[in-house]
Amino acid sequence: MNKFKIWLILLGISLISIDKYTIITNVREYIAIFVEKNISLIVYRVKNYLPLLLINTAQQRELASQNAVLKKQVETYSTLLIEANNKNRDINSIKELNDNTLYSNYKSTVSKIILDVNFFVDNKLLLDAGINKNITTGSAVVNKDGLIGQVVDVNKINSQVMMVTNPDFKIYLQNSNNKVKMLARGGGHGSLVVNYIDKNESVNVGDVLQTTGLDDVYPANIAVAKVTKVFYENNGFNSALCAPVVNFDNLQYVTVIHK
Amino acid sequence: MRNMVSIVFSIVLLLIIQIIINSATIFYVDILGIVLIVFLMSSEIRWPNIIWTSILADLFGYWFLGTHLIAIVVLSIVIQKLINFYRMVNWLARYIFTSIAYLCMSLVIYIVDELVGKTHLQMINILFTLLFIIPLVLFVTRNFFVKDTSGIIWYD
Numbered sequence: 001m002n003k004f005k006i007w008l009i010l011l012g013i014s015l016i017s018i019d020k021y022t023i024i025t026n027v028r029e030y031i032a033i034f035v036e037k038n039i040s041l042i043v044y045r046v047k048n049y050l051p052l053l054l055i056n057t058a059q060q061r062e063l064a065s066q067n068a069v070l071k072k073q074v075e076t077y078s079t080l081l082i083e084a085n086n087k088n089r090d091i092n093s094i095k096e097l098n099d100n101t102l103y104s105n106y107k108s109t110v111s112k113i114i115l116d117v118n119f120f121v122d123n124k125l126l127l128d129a130g131i132n133k134n135i136t137t138g139s140a141v142v143n144k145d146g147l148i149g150q151v152v153d154v155n156k157i158n159s160q161v162m163m164v165t166n167p168d169f170k171i172y173l174q175n176s177n178n179k180v181k182m183l184a185r186g187g188g189h190g191s192l193v194v195n196y197i198d199k200n201e202s203v204n205v206g207d208v209l210q211t212t213g214l215d216d217v218y219p220a221n222i223a224v225a226k227v228t229k230v231f232y233e234n235n236g237f238n239s240a241l242c243a244p245v246v247n248f249d250n251l252q253y254v255t256v257i258h259k
Numbered sequence: 260m261r262n263m264v265s266i267v268f269s270i271v272l273l274l275i276i277q278i279i280i281n282s283a284t285i286f287y288v289d290i291l292g293i294v295l296i297v298f299l300m301s302s303e304i305r306w307p308n309i310i311w312t313s314i315l316a317d318l319f320g321y322w323f324l325g326t327h328l329i330a331i332v333v334l335s336i337v338i339q340k341l342i343n344f345y346r347m348v349n350w351l352a353r354y355i356f357t358s359i360a361y362l363c364m365s366l367v368i369y370i371v372d373e374l375v376g377k378t379h380l381q382m383i384n385i386l387f388t389l390l391f392i393i394p395l396v397l398f399v400t401r402n403f404f405v406k407d408t409s410g411i412i413w414y415d
Contacts, residue, residue, distance in 0.1 A: 004306070005332050005335065005336065008306075008310070008328060008329075008332045009328075009329055009332050009333075011310075011325065011328065012325035012326070012328035012329035012332065013325065013329065014325065015314070015317075015323070015324040015325025015328065016323040016324065016325045016326060016329075016371070016375060018324065019317075019323040019324040019325070020323055020375060024324070025323070028318065032319075032321075035278065035282065036281070036282040039278065039279060039282035039283055040282055040283060043282075043283040
């Protein structure tokens with residue numbers, strides 16, 4: 001029996017030697033790693049299946065709320081970006097105007113328009129600057145394109161602007177081509193009307209009407225409107241229908257100019 | 260023959276448990292090593308079965324082929340006189356006896372591993388085996404390998 005056990009020990013030593021110095025070890029290790037990997041994968045899936053199933057609804061709800069918040073943030077930031085770009089553009093254009101010494105005798109204050117549909121329908125605008133920024137009633141409101149209107153009411157932090165298209169708005173203008181003077185008033189619905197134009201005075205479609213500078217309110221040579229239609233009236237005078245040069249739909253920052 | 264089928268089924272079951280424990284936990288256990296000890300104490304299982312089981316145990320572990328064979332042969336020399344005593348005592352004594360035998364076998368395996376330069380022995384694994392795996396193996400193999408006292412007297 002002892003001889004048999006000695007033979008068994010020798011067999012064991014032989015097996016160890018064969019295993020150690022041949023490819024068998026590598027094959028066994030490869031199989032062991034493969035089995036271990038797949039069992040770990042199965043265990044992981046089994047362990048996580050139920051939690052995934054249960055948490056799914058709550059997670060989805062949380063993700064949806066996070067998405068809504070993110071969407072809102074993106075919208076806010078994109079609006080702020082557009083506003084910042086527009087502000088830079090408007091301020092640069094206003095600087096250009098100042099460089100041209102168009103308003104050299106006037107003080108200017110940059111102001112933001114508070115969008116309000118009711119005001120816009122009434123051909124009025126609301127600004128975020130008031131007495132706190134030295135704005136007074138009667139100040140002109142312009143941007144790089146031309147005249148927007150006139151401040152008609154001021155409180156501590158806001159100003160109300162009557163746009164050039166308001167039926168109550170009246171202004172003395174001149175034709176940029178031949179300097180013929182005329183009185184214009186707002187016509188509502190995004191237009192200005194000039195009445196009582198002498199038939200001998202040349203006013204044609206496409207002419208740009210600008211401020212005269214004869215009053216103390218508006219600096220000279222600011223574009224106000226472009227003639228879109230000239231027609232004869234029974235009272236012996238011509239009348240002209242004009243469109244403002246400023247696109248009121250795209251207003252964001254304006255300059256209030258005052259003495 | 261029917262008993263042999265049950266033994267093979269038990270070995271396969273324990274082997275699967277060993278693979279799952281080794282792969283899915285931090286423990287590295289040697290269930291077939293314990294089965295070998297139980298084989299050694301049993302009168303039914305002979306050396307051919309021990310040789311094949313020891314090679315199977317090496318095949319599904321980190322050991323070199325033949326390590327378990329050397330360990331179980333050395334162990335058989337040491338505990339040869341205690342086999343009849345083991346077969347007669349109750350479950351607690353069997354548990355203690357198997358644990359001591361397992362520690363001896365682990366020591367031999369550790370020495371062989373040190374000699375061939377491939378040691379993976381960790382105390383946490385030994386403790387886990389002593390506290391959980393040995394009772395499990397003894398429970399699974401209780402009907403197959405260890406007879407009661409009357410059976411020993413009858414067959415011997």
